[in-house]
Amino acid sequence: MLLIKIDKIKKYYGDRLILDIDSLEILVGEKIGLVGVNGGGKTTLLNIICGFVEADEGKVNINSNFSYITQLEEVVDIEIGRISKELKIPNEYNSYLSGGEKVKARIAKALNENKELIIKEYQGAVLLVSHDREFLDNICTKIFELENGKVTVYDGNYSSYIIQKEERINRAEFEYDQYVKEKKRLEEAIKEKSSLRDSVRKAPRRFGNSEARLCKMGDQKAKKSMENAIKGIVSRIDRLEEKEKPKKEQIIKIDIAEGHEFYANYPIDIKEITLGFKDKILIKKSSFKLKKNKKVALIGENGCGKTTLINSILDKNENIKIANRVKIGYFKQGLDILDQNKTILENVMEDSSFNQTFIRITLARFLFKEDSVYKKVSVLSGGEKVRVSLCKIILSDNNLLILDEPTNYLDINSLEALEEALKNSNKTMIIVSHDRRFINKICDEVLIIENTKLNHYPYPYKEYISKINEPTISKVDKNKEERVIVIKNKIAEIISLISIENNSEKKKEYEKNYEELLKELKVLS
Numbered sequence: 001m002l003l004i005k006i007d008k009i010k011k012y013y014g015d016r017l018i019l020d021i022d023s024l025e026i027l028v029g030e031k032i033g034l035v036g037v038n039g040g041g042k043t044t045l046l047n048i049i050c051g052f053v054e055a056d057e058g059k060v061n062i063n064s065n066f067s068y069i070t071q072l073e074e075v076v077d078i079e080i081g082r083i084s085k086e087l088k089i090p091n092e093y094n095s096y097l098s099g100g101e102k103v104k105a106r107i108a109k110a111l112n113e114n115k116e117l118i119i120k121e122y123q124g125a126v127l128l129v130s131h132d133r134e135f136l137d138n139i140c141t142k143i144f145e146l147e148n149g150k151v152t153v154y155d156g157n158y159s160s161y162i163i164q165k166e167e168r169i170n171r172a173e174f175e176y177d178q179y180v181k182e183k184k185r186l187e188e189a190i191k192e193k194s195s196l197r198d199s200v201r202k203a204p205r206r207f208g209n210s211e212a213r214l215c216k217m218g219d220q221k222a223k224k225s226m227e228n229a230i231k232g233i234v235s236r237i238d239r240l241e242e243k244e245k246p247k248k249e250q251i252i253k254i255d256i257a258e259g260h261e262f263y264a265n266y267p268i269d270i271k272e273i274t275l276g277f278k279d280k281i282l283i284k285k286s287s288f289k290l291k292k293n294k295k296v297a298l299i300g301e302n303g304c305g306k307t308t309l310i311n312s313i314l315d316k317n318e319n320i321k322i323a324n325r326v327k328i329g330y331f332k333q334g335l336d337i338l339d340q341n342k343t344i345l346e347n348v349m350e351d352s353s354f355n356q357t358f359i360r361i362t363l364a365r366f367l368f369k370e371d372s373v374y375k376k377v378s379v380l381s382g383g384e385k386v387r388v389s390l391c392k393i394i395l396s397d398n399n400l401l402i403l404d405e406p407t408n409y410l411d412i413n414s415l416e417a418l419e420e421a422l423k424n425s426n427k428t429m430i431i432v433s434h435d436r437r438f439i440n441k442i443c444d445e446v447l448i449i450e451n452t453k454l455n456h457y458p459y460p461y462k463e464y465i466s467k468i469n470e471p472t473i474s475k476v477d478k479n480k481e482e483r484v485i486v487i488k489n490k491i492a493e494i495i496s497l498i499s500i501e502n503n504s505e506k507k508k509e510y511e512k513n514y515e516e517l518l519k520e521l522k523v524l525s
Contacts, residue, residue, distance in 0.1 A: 024153075033129075033157075037147075046129070136158035138157070258425070263323075264292065268323070268430075274319075404432045440461050
């Protein structure tokens with residue numbers, strides 16, 4: 001069943017053509033990831049589909065109701081019902097809810113509406129915008145890539161899209177090179193034929209009239225033949241299928257400035273801390289030492305206390321010791337570390353000791369080039385604000401980073417550039433992220449909040465998952481396993497005794513023991 005059909009959509013912002021989509025369809029059961037650079041028109045496309053924004057040309061036909069969920073909107077009403085309980089959403093929606101709980105609440109509200117099509121989260125047809133590559137891999141059956149206003153459709157999940165896109169680019173580059181070579185070869189052939197045509201000379205003066213006439217006829221035939229050949233080559237050039245040169249994606253490269261060194265082996269030391277609010281205990285009498293130069297993934301269920309723990313570190317809770325010379329650079333959810341009334345450049349320079357030239361070079365790597373650094377923060381998109389915030393933190397005078405969901409609203413190109421930068425930095429870090437692929441690539445260790453305790457695992461997240469998924473052997477199973485080993489050893493011993501025993505009575509006794517051990521082994525196995 002066709003749910004949505006987009007036909008010849010165009011959308012301009014000023015003179016800039018944001019969307020130029022010839023045709024696009026969404027069918028029942030499809031789970032589609034919409035990907036593309038921030039500011040490339042993804043939100044505009046969603047808003048046109050939902051009817052919040054009108055297209056300048058074309059139309060959208062929708063054959064179903066839908067719900068639209070955004071992460072930045074504030075929710076006033078929450079329908080608490082069966083689904084809310086399943087998602088573990090608290091009965092009161094107040095300022096204590098974490099970002100993850102707020103998003104869950106919006107999903108519960110949309111699911112309770114029981115629509116056939118829900119944009120972003122639904123068991124039926126889904127159109128979602130996400131930077132989470134693991135999520136896109138696990139959910140999507142199709143990828144819509146929005147690039148330069150056009151949508152290219154790829155079947156399969158995100159990883160499949162990456163492979164297909166690389167193949168498409170390689171093929172396009174090969175076809176373009178072949179087109180350029182063939183066109184150049186034909187143009188050279190035209191030059192050669194033209195040169196031959198122009199070199200045909202008039203008859204020498206010593207020739208008589210009849211000889212001159214014959215020579216002229218031959219010259220004319222040769223010229224005509226050359227001109228026909230040239231026309232044929234021109235025609236072949238005209239018939240060549242023109243190939244556009246593939247546009248290269250802008251590559252973002254981020255360098256993280258290393259701060260002043262501190263000498264403590266443990267820059268943060270948490271001792272017997274208890275955290276919570278009202279009647280809810282989040283963390284109870286827990287301890288943890290953050291080792292110098294380690295990158296720790298702080299994980300746990302939504303609302304377990306991750307942000308509360310970070311706030312306690314920043315507020316210098318009496319149970320938390322921050323070592324001398326440690327200066328924390330902090331990025332958090334909410335995008336509120338920027339002054340909305342100041343420019344991008346002013347915001348970044350505010351807490352940095354670097355000169356303007358170096359700052360502008362770094363901003364350019366975050367795709368803020370030339371005069372764009374003078375834009376007010378208030379006019380930026382969510383993704384652009386995140387890039388400015390991260391740039392501000394990276395260039396600030398700090399030597400320990402605490403990043404609370406740094407990947408939110410980053411497009412995947414920016415996210416992967418940030419991954420590389422954080423991975424290659426020597427700074428000590430605490431990172432909160434729901435993007436498991438992100439923390440897998442960066443973090444050396446895991447700190448998980450579970451059952452009101454801080455549990456530290458001194459190995460990467462992937463290894464942590466592998467270990468907790470290993471089948472656990474209960475005490476009973478362990479005893480059983482040990483008994484099997486004992487029986488097998490006894491059986492081997494008895495077989496040896498039977499083979500050398502001459503006394504028939506003793507041999508019968510050994511054989512009886514052998515049969516009993518075999519029966520017990522069969523039961524245990």
